[in-house]
Each structure stands twice: as C-alpha cells, then as structure tokens.
Amino acid sequence: MTAESLHLLLPEGLSASAVADTLAGEVPVVTQKAHAVERTFWDTFDGRLHAAGLALIAAGGRLVLADATTYDEHAAETLRRGVARLLATDFAPGPLRERIAPLIEMRAVAPVARVRSRQLPVNVLDDIGKIVVRLRVEEPTAIAGEQRIALQPRLHIVGVLGYERAYEEVHALLTGAMGLVSTIRPVQDDAVAALGGFVGGASSKLRLQLQAAERSDLAAVAVLRRLLEVIELNLPGTLQDTDSEFLHDLRVAVRRSRALQRELRDVFAPEPLRAFRDGFKELQRVTGPTRDLDVQLLEFDELAAGLPEGAGGDVAPLRQLLEDRLVVERRAMVRALESDRTRGLLDNWSAFLDELPRDGAASGPAAGTAIGDIAGERIAKVYRRMVKMGSAIDDSTPAEALHELRKQGKELRYLLEFFASLYPAAVVKPMVASLKQLQDVLGRFQDREVQAELLRSLGDEIAALEGGATALMAMGVLVARLGEEQARARTEFADSFAAFAAKSQRKLVEQTFGCRG
Amino acid sequence: MPRVVALYNIKGGVGKTSAAVNLAWLAAAGGARVLLWDLDPQGAATYLLRIKPKVKGGARKLVGGKSDVSALLKGTDHERLDLLPGDFSYRNMDLELGDVKRPTKGLARVLTPLGRNYDYVLLDCPPAISLASESIFGAADVLLVPLIPSPLSLRTYDQLRRFIAEEVSKPPQILAFFSMVDGRKRMHHEVIAELSTKDAGLLAAAIPAASDVERMALERRVLAQFAPRSRAGKAYEALWSELAERL
Numbered sequence: 111m112t113a114e115s116l117h118l119l120l121p122e123g124l125s126a127s128a129v130a131d132t133l134a135g136e137v138p139v140v141t142q143k144a145h146a147v148e149r150t151f152w153d154t155f156d157g158r159l160h161a162a163g164l165a166l167i168a169a170g171g172r173l174v175l176a177d178a179t180t181y182d183e184h185a186a187e188t189l190r191r192g193v194a195r196l197l198a199t200d201f202a203p204g205p206l207r208e209r210i211a212p213l214i215e216m217r218a219v220a221p222v223a224r225v226r227s228r229q230l231p232v233n234v235l236d237d238i239g240k241i242v243v244r245l246r247v248e249e250p251t252a253i254a255g256e257q258r259i260a261l262q263p264r265l266h267i268v269g270v271l272g273y274e275r276a277y278e279e280v281h282a283l284l285t286g287a288m289g290l291v292s293t294i295r296p297v298q299d300d301a302v303a304a305l306g307g308f309v310g311g312a313s314s315k316l317r318l319q320l321q322a323a324e325r326s327d328l329a330a331v332a333v334l335r336r337l338l339e340v341i342e343l344n345l346p347g348t349l350q351d352t353d354s355e356f357l358h359d360l361r362v363a364v365r366r367s368r369a370l371q372r373e374l375r376d377v378f379a380p381e382p383l384r385a386f387r388d389g390f391k392e393l394q395r396v397t398g399p400t401r402d403l404d405v406q407l408l409e410f411d412e413l414a415a416g417l418p419e420g421a422g423g424d425v426a427p428l429r430q431l432l433e434d435r436l437v438v439e440r441r442a443m444v445r446a447l448e449s450d451r452t453r454g455l456l457d458n459w460s461a462f463l464d465e466l467p468r469d470g471a472a473s474g475p476a477a478g479t480a481i482g483d484i485a486g487e488r489i490a491k492v493y494r495r496m497v498k499m500g501s502a503i504d505d506s507t508p509a510e511a512l513h514e515l516r517k518q519g520k521e522l523r524y525l526l527e528f529f530a531s532l533y534p535a536a537v538v539k540p541m542v543a544s545l546k547q548l549q550d551v552l553g554r555f556q557d558r559e560v561q562a563e564l565l566r567s568l569g570d571e572i573a574a575l576e577g578g579a580t581a582l583m584a585m586g587v588l589v590a591r592l593g594e595e596q597a598r599a600r601t602e603f604a605d606s607f608a609a610f611a612a613k614s615q616r617k618l619v620e621q622t623f624g625c626r627g
Numbered sequence: 628m629p630r631v632v633a634l635y636n637i638k639g640g641v642g643k644t645s646a647a648v649n650l651a652w653l654a655a656a657g658g659a660r661v662l663l664w665d666l667d668p669q670g671a672a673t674y675l676l677r678i679k680p681k682v683k684g685g686a687r688k689l690v691g692g693k694s695d696v697s698a699l700l701k702g703t704d705h706e707r708l709d710l711l712p713g714d715f716s717y718r719n720m721d722l723e724l725g726d727v728k729r730p731t732k733g734l735a736r737v738l739t740p741l742g743r744n745y746d747y748v749l750l751d752c753p754p755a756i757s758l759a760s761e762s763i764f765g766a767a768d769v770l771l772v773p774l775i776p777s778p779l780s781l782r783t784y785d786q787l788r789r790f791i792a793e794e795v796s797k798p799p800q801i802l803a804f805f806s807m808v809d810g811r812k813r814m815h816h817e818v819i820a821e822l823s824t825k826d827a828g829l830l831a832a833a834i835p836a837a838s839d840v841e842r843m844a845l846e847r848r849v850l851a852q853f854a855p856r857s858r859a860g861k862a863y864e865a866l867w868s869e870l871a872e873r874l
Contacts, residue, residue, distance in 0.1 A: 113702060238847075240677035241704045270702035271709055272678075 113269035114277055115180050118290035120263040126230045126247035129265060129288070133232060133245070136283055142231040150224045151298040152196075154217035155347060155356070157311015162213050165298060168221070175206055179296050185209050195220040195352055216408055218353035223301035224253040225261070234280055242276035244268040252301035259304040261297065265290060314340045314359040316366075319531045322482025326377045327473055329481035330370060331463050333528050337367045338460060348397075349444055354404040361401055364393050369524040373488045376476035382462060383474075389455040396446035403436040405557075406564065413561070416591045417584055424584035427575045431568060485529040486623035492522045493619050497611045503603070509559060512603070516552035519545060537622045544615065548606045551599050558596035562589045629662070629745040630874045631738065633767035633799070637783050639754035642773045642806035644671045645840050646863070647751035650771075652849040653867040655708035659746040662700070663710050664738075666720070666763070667753040670713030676703045677847050678712055685716030686723045690733045696740060704852070709745075720759040730758055735766035747874070756790065764791060767799040769874065773806035773834070776818035802873060804866055805833040830873075832866035835859055 120129065130141050152166040152173070153159045159166055165178040173189040176182060185206035193200075195218040201207035210219070227250040234243040246268075250261040265284065269277035284290045299309045316336055320329050340363040347356030368390045371383060410429055414422045446452060466472050476484060496518045503511055523545055530538050565585045572578045572585065609615075632650075634643040644667065651663040665672040670680030678701045688694040700709045724730040738748060752763050764770065772787065774780050784803065791798045803826065809815050822829055834840070837859040839850060846853050850860040 238677050241702075244706065268706070272699075272701035 113271050114274070115266065115268040116281065117179065117293050117296070118265045118267065118284055119293050120247070120265060120290060122262075124263070126228070126249055126263060129247050130230060130232050132288060133234070133280075133283070136287075137280065138235040138237075138239075139245075140233050140235060142233070144228055144230040146226060146228055148224070148226045149298075150221045151301070152219045153222045153311060154214050154219055155312055155352070156217065156314070157308070158213050158215075158217060159210075159219070160299075160310045164213075165296065166210070166219055173206070175209055178298075179294060197353060216353060217355050220352060222307060223298050223305060225297055225301045226251050226253055227297070234276065236273075236276065242270050242273040243280045244270065245280070248297065250297050250301065252304045254305045257305070259301075261300045261304060264293070264297065312343055314344065314363065316527055318528070320481060320529065322480060322532050324481050325467075325477065326374060326479050326481045326484050327466055327477035329485075330374050330377050331466055333370055334367055334459075335463050337363045337370070338456065338463065341367075341456065345447065349447060351440065354401075354408060357397060357401055357404065361394065361397050364390055364397070365520070366524050366527070368394065369521050370528060373492075373521070373525060374476070374484065376474045377479075377484075378466070378474045378477075379472050380474070382472055386455070386459055386462065389451075389459070393452065393455065396443055399439040400436065400443045402560075402564075403432055403439055406432050406561070407436065409561075413588060417587055421584055421587075424577075424580045425588070427572055427577050427581040428565075428568065428585060431571060431575070481529070482532055485525070485532055489522065489525050489529065490619055490623040492518055492525060493623075496522060497616065500607045500611055503607070505600075509555070512552055512600075513556055516549065516556060519549045519552060523549065533622055537618055541615070541619070544606075544610045548603075548610045551602045551606045555596055555599040555603070558592045558599065562592040562596070565589050565592075628742050629748045630769065631748045631750065631767045632769045632771050632870070632874070633750040633752050633763050634773065635750075635752045635760070635763060635767075635770045636772050636774070637754060637756050637760075637787055638775075638780065641775050641780070642834060642840070643754075644675070644751050645843060646771070646773055646804075646806065646834065646866070647749050648672050648675050648843075649849050649851065649863040650867050650870065651708055651747075651749045652703075652705055652851050653864060654747050654749075654871070655705045656851060657867070657871070659707065660744060661708045662738075662741060662745045662748045663703075663708065663751065664748065665710065665713035665751050666717060666734075666759070667713055667751055668715050668718040668720075669753075670715070671844075672751045673710065673713040675843055675847055675849070676701075676710055678703070678710055680713045680715070682712055682714035682716070685714055686720050687716065687726075689737055690720070690723045690727055692727075692736065696737055700741075704848075713751075717753070720753075720762075721757050724758050724762055731761045731765040733765075734759075734762040738766060756787070761795070764795045764799055765797070769800045769802055769870075771870065772801065772803040774803050774822075775807050776805050776812075776815040776822075778818065781818060781822060800828070800873075802828045802830055802870065804830040807836040808833045809836045830866060830869045832862055832869050834862045834866065 120126075126144070130139065133139050134141070148169065150168040152168060159175075160178065163178050164184070165176050165181070167174045167176055167181070168189050171189055172186050174186040175184045177184070185204070185208075187202055187204060187206045197216075197218050198207065198211035198214055201210060227248045229249075230247040232245040232247065233241045234245065236242045244267070246266040247263065248266065249263045252259045252261055267277070267281060267284065285292065302309050316333070318332060318336060320332065341360055344356045344360040344363070347353070348360050368387065371378070371387050371390065375383060407429070410432070414425050417424065462472065496515060499511065499515045499518065503515070523542070526538055526542055526545070565588060569582060569585065572581050575581070634647040634650075636643060647663060651661050655661045663672060665680070673680040682689060682694075682699050684694045689696065689699070696711065700711055703710055724733045727733050734750075741748075750763060750767065753759070770791070772784060774784055788801060791801065805819055808819070819833065835858050837857065839854045839857045839859045842854075843849065850857060850863060854860050
C-alpha cells in the first residue's frame with residue numbers, strides 16, 4: 111500500500127545536515143548514513159513516458175519503470191551493458207515490455223538525463239522508537255560527460271501507513287517553521303533543464319501564434335523558422351537511426367516547408383526561392399526510399415497477419431529482402447544528408463530567413479500584405495479545388511485522380527496547421543477532423559496500391575531466394591488482400607468526401623476564410 | 628494475486644511468530660511487497676514490530692466485511708512491509724466466523740481487496756485447530772509449519788496433515804521446517820534425520836534455539852536489524868531463500 115508523499119525544495123544555502131539538525135531539535139529522529147545514488151533517466155525523444163507520468167530509470171544494472179514523482183516501481187528488468195537505446199521489441203517479454211510498448215509504439219527510449227545524488231535518510235520516530243515518517247534529503251547533480259551541474263537540493267517526505275497524524279505534523283513543521291516549498295517537478299526534469307534538454311521531450315509540433323494583421327513575410331519566416339528547427343532537431347536521430355520517427359518528422363517538416371514555399375511564393379523574390387525549392391525537393395527525394403521501407407517494415411507484421419493461420423512465417427524471405435534494401439537505401443540517405451550540399455542548403459536557408467525581413471531584394475510583391483488576407487484566400491482556394499476535384503470522382507475515375515486529391519488534402523491540412531491561430535478553433539477543428547477522415551480513406555487507398563505494387567516488383571527477386579516459392583505464394587495472397595482493402599477504401603470515399611464537402615461546410619469555409627466566390 | 632503463507636501449528640511456543648516476522652522482513656528486504664497479518668490475539672508479532680495491537684471494530688467488523696481493511700494497515704520500519712495488527716478480539720474469531728456465510732472463506736475475503744498491493748501475505752496464526760484454522764487453510768496457498776524436533780511434535784504434525792488431507796476441500800501445500808533446534812540434544816538429531824527421509828515438504832533450513840531469537844522481544848526488532856550475521860539470522864535467511872523458491 112502507498113502512503114502519502116511529497117517533495118519539498120530546500121532554499122539556497124540550507125544543507126542536508128542543517129535540515130537534519132533542525133528537525134532533530136523538534137522531533138525524535140534517527141539519521142542514517144548518507145549514500146550516493148546514480149540514476150540515468152530514459153525516455154523517448156518526444157517524452158512519451160514523461161507525458162504518461164512515468165520515469166524509466168537505469169540504476170545498478172536494472173531498468174525500472176516507475177511513477178515519475180513517487181518512484182513507486184511498476185515493472186523492471188535487467189539492463190544489458192552498453193545499450194544506448196531500446197525499441198519496444200528490444201525489451202524481454204514480460205510486464206515491463208507490456209507496460210511500455212503501447213506507450214512508446216515505434217519510438218526508441220534512450221538516456222535523457224543522468225543524475226548523481228547524495229541522499230541522507232532521516233527517520234522520524236514515535237515515543238517507542240518506531241519510524242512514523244520517512245524523510246530523505248537529496249543533493250542532486252546533473253551529469254553530462256565532464257559537465258557537472260549542482261541542482262537544487264530537495265527533501266522527500268514519505269508517510270507511513272497508519273501514522274497520518276505524524277505526517278501532517280512533520281509536514282507542517284517543514285513548510286511552516288522551516289519555510290520549505292513543495293514541488294511536483296521531479297529531479298529528472300531539473301536535470302534535463304539544467305543540461306539544456308527539452309523537459310517533457312522535444313516536440314515536432316508547430317505551436318505558432320500569428321496575428322492576422324502581421325506582414326506576410328514575417329509570418330512566413332516565423333512558420334519556416336520553426337519548421338527548420340524541427341528539421342535540425344530530427345537530423346541527428348535520423349542519421350543515427352535512433353528510431354524511424356526522426357526521419358518521419360524530418361520529412362513532414364520538409365514537406366510542410368515546401369507547401370509554404372509554394373503557397374506563399376509571392377511573398378518571396380522568385381530567384382532565391384527557386385533554388386531553395388529545388389533544394390528542399392531534393393531533400394524530400396533522397397529521404398523517400400528509406401521512409402518507404404521503414405513503413406513497409408513497421409507494417410510488416412500487420413500485413414503478414416493477413417495470411418492464413420500458420421503461414422505468417424512464409425514471408426520471412428520478404429522481410430529479409432526489405433531489411434537488406436533498407437540498409438542500402440539508408441546508407442545512401444545518410445551520405446546525402448551528411449553532404450556539404452545538405453548542410454549548405456539548411457545553413458543558407460537559415461541565413462535567408464534571417465535576412466528576409468531586412469532584404470528588400472529577397473522579398474516578393476506580397477511581402478507586406480497582411481497574412482490574414484493571404485492565408486484565408488489560400489485555404490479557401492485549395493478547399494474549393496478539392497471540392498471540385500472530388501465531385502468529379504466516381505467509380506470509374508482512375509486512381510491517379512484520388513492520389514491528386516490526397517496531395518491537395520495534404521496542402522490544405524498544412525495551411526490549416528500554419529494559420530490555425532488566425533481563425534476560430536470552432537471552425538478549424540471540425541474542418542481538420544473531416545479532412546483527416548477523408549485523408550485516412552485516400553491514404554489507405556494509395557498505400558494499399560503502393561504496397562501491392564512493391565510486392566509485385568519484388569516477385570522475381572524473391573523467387574530466386576531459398577524458400578522463395580513459398581514466399582511468392584504467400585505474397586500472392588497478400589496482393590489479393592491489399593486489392594480488397596483498396597477496393598473497400600474506394601467505397602468509403604463517397605461518404606467521407608460528402609462530409610468534407612457538405613453544403614454547410616462549404617458555407618462555413620467561405621464565411622470564415624472571407625473569400626471571393 | 629499474492630502468495631499467502633500461513634505460519635501454523637496446532638501447538639504453541641514452536642517459533643511461529645519469530646519465523647513470521649523474520650521471514651516477512653527478509654521477503655521485503657529482497658524487494659517484495661509484503662503484508663503480515665498477526666492473527667494471534669496475543670499480538671506478539673505486532674508488539675515485536677513496535678505497533679499497537681489494536682484493530683478498530685475488532686474481529687467482528689473485520690470478518691463481517693464492515694471494515695475498510697486498507698485503513699487498518701500499519702507501515703512497519705521496513706518500507707515494503709505492512710502489518711494488519713493483532714487485536715485481543717481475535718480470541719473470538721471462531722464465534723465471529725460462525726456468524727458469517729461460508730466461514731472457511733472468511734479470512735480470504737478480508738484479504739481480497741488488498742490483493743494487488745502485495746506479492747506475499749504472511750499469516751501469523753494462533754495455535755489450536757478450530758473454525759478459524761479452517762478459514763486459514765481456506766486462505767493460504769502454503770501452510771508453513773515450524774516443528775520442534777520431538778516425537779510429540781511430529782505426532783501433532785501427522786494429525787494436522789491427516790486432517791487437511793481428509794477434511795479440507797482445496798488443501799494448501801504443506802511445508803515444514805525444524806525450529807528451536809538444540810544441536811546438543813541427540814534426540815533432536817534423531818528426529819530430524821528420521822523426518823528428512825520421509826517428508827518431501829520438509830525444508831532443509833532449520834532455526835536454532837538461540838538467545839538472539841529470544842532477544843527480539845527485548846529489542847522489539849527482527850534479527851535482520853540487530854543480528855543479521857548471527858546463527859539464527861543466517862538460518863532465517865536460508866529458510867526464506869528455500870521457501871521463496873517453493874512459492
């Protein structure tokens with residue numbers, strides 16, 4: 111059973127021993143020997159465990175999943191030496207993996223902060239010498255390489271079941287007479303902040319607050335600057351292959367940048383912009399094959415689950431082939447991303463964004479126009495285009511038309527994300543929701559086609575491998591199944607498009623984004 | 628669900644309480660979350676852990692399902708070991724159980740709401756064989772029986788095993804260990820040698836008759852706190868590691 115507990119921060123200049131001495135003057139205490147504890151806190155890059163109120167702690171050769179503030183242990187396993195990151199599948203089957211896998215999904219956990227603490231346990235006793243409150247003074251230091259940063263000392267109070275009154279008395283003494291202040295921020299957050307990391311994980315979200323009257327060039331720079339940050343943030347993890355989500359987030363930021371370059375092209379002078387647009391297009395191209403293979407492998411188990419019972423293993427040669435290809439493609443991608451060309455592109459783009467508001471020659475004719483005017487017009491225009499394209503789609507329309515519609519859907523989604531802060535959430539949120547539903551259907555339609563196409567293209571290669579004939583037969587089953595799923599997505603299109611292009615929705619778009627009909 | 632181990636013997640004064648508190652402490656020290664329930668109205672285990680032998684509402688409310696059992700728990704000096712204290716009203720446990728439906732499940736019902744919070748529950752049981760004992764057999768996964776190496780003690784142990792085999796519908800596993808062993812007595816050696824060949828449930832670890840064990844009542848602490856390296860302290864450690872393997 112768990113008793114009450116609380117963290118208090120020690121004011122500057124108050125040491126652990128001074129706290130123990132002051133307490134000893136007020137209540138019977140027994141001070142135990144101070145000891146040092148070293149813990150390394152692990153999390154995903156985007157802080158999924160932190161968001162779930164959990165801490166994954168490596169200490170003494172164990173990896174423990176615990177409550178982030180009380181450190182009550184939920185599950186644990188032995189930590190192998192020299193491990194730098196763990197995917198869900200790297201954990202041994204058991205309670206820790208069961209608990210952690212749905213939280214981290216495809217992300218890896220890796221160390222985010224190392225903390226060495228001197229801890230002084232002080233127990234408060236009753237009149238027969240029984241422990242009735244446990245206190246622990248902690249003097250933590252954040253460690254990164256040779257760097258040592260002393261963090262604010264803290265005092266942990268933990269009650270003992272059945273001795274609640276003693277807890278209240280000691281709590282009152284510490285927060286009243288001794289003036290300590292309670293905190294809910296765990297020591298690992300202090301360490302991450304002190305070491306310059308992202309408390310709660312790094313976000314790839316835009317989180318922009320624009321003003322409708324703002325100049326378009328300034329608004330564009332704000333959005334593009336944040337997107338460049340996201341690209342730079344995800345580049346190291348992409349190069350090190352920490353997990354597949356780094357490349358995903360990097361590519362989304364590149365695609366968003368390209369969408370904005372395209373949609374706000376009149377804000378920039380044509381010439382420098384053309385070179386950057388080419389550069390970003392190339393960035394998208396060199397990262398494409400690796401991402402495609404990442405997706406194939408992430409979805410492989412789900413795909414293989416479509417085979418008849420007992421035949422799941424038949425496609426093992428296919429997985430091996432995809433993994434081998436991924437190694438080759440990844441190597442090429444890393445080479446391209448580490449090239450002077452990519453570095454130059456990102457540095458020049460950064461310098462361009464810095465200079466744009468000051469450099470008249472880099473500005474286009476719409477640079478000074480209020481962003482509210484341009485954004486609304488662009489959103490309404492893309493929306494109208496989608497309504498027109500979608501309305502022309504029927505059962506006999508070629509697949510390409512649905513793919514084109516999906517591309518426009520992405521463009522609209524990005525515009526809504528960039529400029530959400532300019533419009534009422536009550537309009538933007540349902541619009542994004544209906545768009546998302548439509549995009550899900552279109553995405554499934556296209557993905558199944560791409561997957562089936564990939565399987566067909568690998569046929570000859572698979573057939574030549576050992577066990578290839580069996581794999582080929584299994585792949586035939588999968589291709590048929592993908593075809594069925596694609597056909598199902600197509601039948602769902604009409605309903606999701608009808609919701610997206612409903613009359614009421616069209617009216618709302620025209621009213622909100624204030625456009626010429 | 629936790630594994631429930633009842634320290635039980637029909638006879639008194641065989642070292643049940645000493646074993647219960649020392650084993651509970653060692654289990655907690657090994658990382659497990661442990662609850663010790665002092666079922667003896669004398670409250671000796673409660674006393675040893677420096678806790679007041681008082682349960683609000685007494686045995687009647689507890690087995691009658693009228694108490695919030697989690698509010699009755701007391702933390703001990705080991706942060707992973709909690710105690711459901713002894714209470715003098717437990718002397719009426721038979722009567723109270725007689726008043727509830729399915730009395731042999733009465734004690735198990737008290738433990739049910741605490742289930743997920745603990746890895747082990749140890750029951751320090753009063754001597755005698757009664758309705759309360761049958762309820763203990765219904766709650767326990769393992770009966771751990773301390774035996775003094777004497778012919779009369781073995782006879783009682785035989786009676787117990789027969790009773791459980793014949794009368795208990797879902798009998799707990801029975802394990803035993805020798806307690807209060809005096810190495811100078813030839814009879815102790817003979818009895819131990821004899822039972823060792825006959826009983827697969829007999830654990831190899833044996834607890835010596837030692838003044839350190841008696842001193843526990845003076846110190847009001849378990850051996851791991853004041854004499855962990857003593858002969859008796861090591862014997863309890865060996866007993867716990869052997870028992871843990873069987874659980």
